[in-house]
Amino acid sequence: MYTTELGKQPNVKPIGPAEDPALLEAFEARVAADEFIEPKDWMPEAYRRTLVRQISQHAHSEIVGMLPEGNWITRAPSLRRKQILLAKVQDEAGHGLYLYCAAETLGTSREEMIEALHSGKAKYSTIFNYPTLTWADIAAIGWLVDGAAIMNQVPLQRTSYGPYARAMVRVCKEESFHQRQGYEAMTELANGTAAQKRMAQDAFNRWWWPSLMMFGPPDENSPNTAQSMRWRIKRDTNDELRQKFVDITVPQAEYLGLTVPDSALKWNDDKGGYDFGEVDWDEFYAVVRGEGPVARERMTARREAWEQGAWVREAAAAHEAKRRKRAAA
Ligand SMILES: [Fe+2]
Ligand SMILES: [Fe+2]
Numbered sequence: 001m002y003t004t005e006l007g008k009q010p011n012v013k014p015i016g017p018a019e020d021p022a023l024l025e026a027f028e029a030r031v032a033a034d035e036f037i038e039p040k041d042w043m044p045e046a047y048r049r050t051l052v053r054q055i056s057q058h059a060h061s062e063i064v065g066m067l068p069e070g071n072w073i074t075r076a077p078s079l080r081r082k083q084i085l086l087a088k089v090q091d092e093a094g095h096g097l098y099l100y101c102a103a104e105t106l107g108t109s110r111e112e113m114i115e116a117l118h119s120g121k122a123k124y125s126t127i128f129n130y131p132t133l134t135w136a137d138i139a140a141i142g143w144l145v146d147g148a149a150i151m152n153q154v155p156l157q158r159t160s161y162g163p164y165a166r167a168m169v170r171v172c173k174e175e176s177f178h179q180r181q182g183y184e185a186m187t188e189l190a191n192g193t194a195a196q197k198r199m200a201q202d203a204f205n206r207w208w209w210p211s212l213m214m215f216g217p218p219d220e221n222s223p224n225t226a227q228s229m230r231w232r233i234k235r236d237t238n239d240e241l242r243q244k245f246v247d248i249t250v251p252q253a254e255y256l257g258l259t260v261p262d263s264a265l266k267w268n269d270d271k272g273g274y275d276f277g278e279v280d281w282d283e284f285y286a287v288v289r290g291e292g293p294v295a296r297e298r299m300t301a302r303r304e305a306w307e308q309g310a311w312v313r314e315a316a317a318a319h320e321a322k323r324r325k326r327a328a329a
């Protein structure tokens with residue numbers, strides 16, 4: 001659903017002396033020529049580590065992102081909404097699986113990644129640590145959260161690592177359906193009864209700022225951005241993407257008759273975009289540290305799902321062992 005490097009992370013280590021300068025030069029030339037780097041190709045250790053961190057964070061975000069919406073499947077207001085929501089939550093599971101596979105091609109295992117998530121070592125998008133209080137939150141998530149995800153992910157279709165770029169092509173098609181269904185649900189609420197309009201505005205108020213946080217810390221506090229841009233892991237900076245999102249979303253809110261909860265929001269003719277207020281970065285870093293309103297509930301739900309799914313993994317492994325034995329005989 002989302003990706004960007006989260007929080008203040010240690011800088012990627014400079015390239016060690018152990019790395020062959022000729023190999024490095026050839027690698028950098030390929031990246032500069034917009035060639036894809038594939039799993040068996042030589043790559044600098046820091047490139048590999050940055051990708052493992054970014055792709056696994058992205059995968060975790062897809063999987064944890066199923067939780068706030070999964071909560072509403074039984075309470076969707078109509079059969080049509082229920083079908084749409086079921087399909088969307090299932091898509092997010094698929095996104096997580098493609099991404100875990102892409103990360104595995106870099107030499108990390110599924111078990112290591114899951115263990116890092118469950119122990120709290122790995123990060124995932126801060127957005128999923130906010131609660132979903134009413135049905136309008138589900139509409140707002142589709143419109144804003146999946147909308148922000150598309151903004152982040154479209155440039156990643158041209159990211160330099162082949163398996164990640166290819167996973168993004170399908171993911172982006174599905175995210176675009178997610179954004180549209182959210183906007184459609186929001187349109188219905190915004191044009192509904194007075195109570196529905198209030199619900200829509202209330203959800204918008206609560207999800208607007210966390211959505212802007214999805215693009216990660218401001219560029220001046222994003223130490224890995226320059227290296228990631230150079231290696232074409234990232235194609236745009238956090239602030240560039242945030243600006244794009246605001247410029248596209250504000251007219252959509254106006255069309256719905258909703259008020260953007262930002263008194264500093266103003267069209268700026270010179271830059272051809274909106275000026276907007278400062279994100280509460282203290283809140284952002286607190287949520288990154290695991291202090292989000294429902295962070296604990298999310299991890300408890302994930303751990304329970306993992307434990308309750310143990311028999312499925314064991315059955316699949318037993319079936320595979322039998323199949324191999326039969327094939328060998
Ligand atoms: Fe997704
Ligand atoms: Fe999505």
